[in-house]
Amino acid sequence: MKAVRFHEFGGPDVLRYEDVVQPVPGAGEVRLRVAGTAFNLVDDGIRGGYLREVFPVALPHVPGIDVAGTVDALGDGVDRVAVGDAVVGFLPMVADGAAAEYVLAPAEVLAPAPTSIPLADAAALPMVGLTAWQALIDDAKLTAGQRVLINGASGGVGGYAVQLAKHAGAHVIATGGARSTERLTSAGADEVVDHTATDVVAAVAEPVDVLLNLATITPEQLSALVARVRDGGVVVNTVPRTPAPADEARGVRAVDVFVRSDADELAHLVALVDRGELRVDVAERVSLADLADVHARANEGSLPGKVVIVPPGA
Numbered sequence: 001m002k003a004v005r006f007h008e009f010g011g012p013d014v015l016r017y018e019d020v021v022q023p024v025p026g027a028g029e030v031r032l033r034v035a036g037t038a039f040n041l042v043d044d045g046i047r048g049g050y051l052r053e054v055f056p057v058a059l060p061h062v063p064g065i066d067v068a069g070t071v072d073a074l075g076d077g078v079d080r081v082a083v084g085d086a087v088v089g090f091l092p093m094v095a096d097g098a099a100a101e102y103v104l105a106p107a108e109v110l111a112p113a114p115t116s117i118p119l120a121d122a123a124a125l126p127m128v129g130l131t132a133w134q135a136l137i138d139d140a141k142l143t144a145g146q147r148v149l150i151n152g153a154s155g156g157v158g159g160y161a162v163q164l165a166k167h168a169g170a171h172v173i174a175t176g177g178a179r180s181t182e183r184l185t186s187a188g189a190d191e192v193v194d195h196t197a198t199d200v201v202a203a204v205a206e207p208v209d210v211l212l213n214l215a216t217i218t219p220e221q222l223s224a225l226v227a228r229v230r231d232g233g234v235v236v237n238t239v240p241r242t243p244a245p246a247d248e249a250r251g252v253r254a255v256d257v258f259v260r261s262d263a264d265e266l267a268h269l270v271a272l273v274d275r276g277e278l279r280v281d282v283a284e285r286v287s288l289a290d291l292a293d294v295h296a297r298a299n300e301g302s303l304p305g306k307v308v309i310v311p312p313g314a
Helices: 042-049 120-126 126-139 154-167 178-189 219-226 261-273 288-300
Strands: 002-006 015-020 029-038 066-074 086-090 100-108 110-112 149-150 170-175 191-195 209-214 229-237 252-256 284-287 306-311
Touching: 002 288, 029 120, 042 219, 042 288, 066 100, 066 126, 086 261, 100 178, 110 261, 120 306, 126 154, 126 229, 126 261, 149 154, 154 170, 154 178, 170 178, 178 191, 178 284, 209 219, 219 229, 229 288, 284 288, 288 306
Parallel strands: 149 170, 149 209, 170 191, 209 229, 229 252, 284 306
Antiparallel strands: 002 015, 029 066, 029 100, 029 306, 066 086, 086 110
């Protein structure tokens, strides 16, 4: 089968499109024929070796932690899915990923794929959708009527976070560049602050109940945003380089999110998609052979949005 692998850590040029042996599922695993995977920034960090202490992958390594595909073969003890099922999943971070024609996946991480969108496009949902859900629903306990500030909403997680916050009945304030204003508004943002032209802290006139930080900012900038959180509110942060600061004097708690695979939560997100209550945005679809170019454009900051990678024949 065809796959993209890197045999050493480095820049996008270490990615090789090559023939590899088709994997065989072990106990509790299934083999998927991949319809699509998606690029995430963590893929760049793993390939570059910056995250090797956190995600110690074995070389050579196949990237791609999101997958949408069809069950092709079952390992021993698997009974929750059947051959031919269309599924989506968030794969283990250090195992070989879905930048291939076939991939192995633990059966327990898989959820039925949405039926209302192309199967390949469903690969744009798992990691970023779960991050948004776990940040807002699990950690922030967001409820109807609350005010939430989503800082850095123009990225992949941000689009889902805006939609989920609005679906929960919150008043949503989203920050992003001028080019993202229309998209964030259509996703449900009540207010959009152009962080390139406006001081975000000054633009938030009233305190918020929840601050969700998705942007790489300085500790000083994050602390200034925390000051806009009401007494007893919560700060949720997804950027590991800048830990979330609590304000114990005011009862403001802080949570740093590390996304986890959860098939039940993923199935709930899929149900929202199929009910038309959650939109999956795919900016571009590229062939598996061109994955190195996607990594290169990500390094340049020139990706147009969420990119889905499609194997040959998918």
